[in-house]
Amino acid sequence: MTGVTREIVRLPTHPGLQGLVAGVVGFREQSAAPLERRQPAGTLLPLVLSFGDPFEIVDVAAGEGVGTYGSFLSGFMSGPVATRSGRSHACVQVYLTPLGISRLVGVPGRAFAGRVMAVEDLIPELGRSFSEQLAEAGSWRGRFDLVQATLLARAGDPADPLVAWLWDRITRSGGQVRIRDLVAETGWSHRYVTTVFQRTVGLTPKSAAGVVRFERAAADLGRLPVAEVAARHGYADQSHLTRDTVRYAGEPPAALAASRRPTAHTALGTSPAGSRARGVPARA
Template sequence: MSTEVQLARHAVHPALRGLVVGMVGLAEEAGSGIRRRQPAGSVLPLVLSFGTPIEVDAPSEGTGAGIYGSFLAGPMSGFVDTTIAGSYRCVQVYLTPSGVSRLVGQPAREAAGRVIDVADVGPQGRSWSAISERLADTATWHERLALVEAALLARAARTDAAEDDLGEWMWGQLARSGGRASIAGLVEQTGFSHRHVVARFRRHTGMTPKGAAGVIRFERASNDLGSRSLAEVADRHGYADQSHLTRDFQRRAGESPAAFRAARRPTPATALGQSSGS
């Protein structure tokens, strides 16, 4: 069944850079029900809904099946299937690991592999639930996005910077390299042992450096599908060969690259109108 979709994008406020990747308002008329598959991604969505609930299946590599109004999806290496029906309305905030900790009050390591009802997200859960309720009474997307932005700015002003500069630095290096930076090389630059760096990175992001690099690489490769051959995509993003690329898509998207492209799977990059080439 076809759906009617409205998408309102909102530029990230300078004070939120490094914490928020982007923010969008979404309205969708889904009729009797639409199932979608959300692939792995490097940003963590805080979904503040004021329409019909969304049904979330258990992630392929995680937990959190249930029916949600508003929720936070933590770092995940695999995919998750969702079902929406009726009139779905939400504001989606795409967060970095530091953003989850500072703005939502839920350390990324504690959200890893989980879908969490927003009311249960750290000490800020109730305030985010209240904002979700206010969105329904707000007239325009401009006002809704401004309401959420104001809450994010207020939270940022009350919290300290990154809890772990090493984890933040390594995350930035992996993101800028499209997941292709040498982890051994990054560890060497820190002057710490491999075990120490992995432990601190995992506390900061909820993933190992290798796991994070794999998700980032997949995300960048998925945005290249259609503009290059599969062999070129595999080579450009550091896969051993086309078969390696296909296996990674099966794990992280639950389907082949060709099926992924044909289905036009939504990603934060497409929602935000961005290209994330390496």
């Protein structure tokens, strides 16, 4: 891209944040004009800690949060988010997992699902003074250490075993598992399971599974024929995949495959599987 210089740095996630944070990225960009991007729905939830020009949320297709932010957190979305960065953008991006977001923020995931929110409203210690510390730090390693130390100090109690088990089964299946079958295995009512899961993760099990399936399918777009991608990921047909791609990404499969680039504003990969518990959690 003419007139753009970009620096992307990735360092390993602290072991104490495994399962809560899928990755941490340092990102710096200089451009002749503001840059716009569209981020499809996905299972990695960005916590963007800026120390450059403000970041603008232009559109939230399936939620709310349009506005200009220094640092922000995006909850679990069921549609794309359009962004615009300034000419001099710099940040540390932390990709939280659906199980990690409530533990690190200290608020149930349903409170900010489908929403973009200013970080200072959720985690005051990561507000403006923290942005100044990031700007003054002499290295990306120093910035990463600041961010991860703050998050480690905030890590709360583990997720409800039922929620962790459900998320594990959903991600293991690539979003193709039948939710009613999972509910039947738990012995709880469908209403109870949905309520407990949505409180922590933000979306219902069915909605979360839809995002997981789309995310896995999107990773194959451009590598395989669309019809093969649809069959591999459990869509009824190519038209079904196309409808879901427009719903979650805001554009059809061919356009999404053509527009994706490996930048810090694209997902780092597929979602972690979360808890590895094999059995159904026992009822109290």
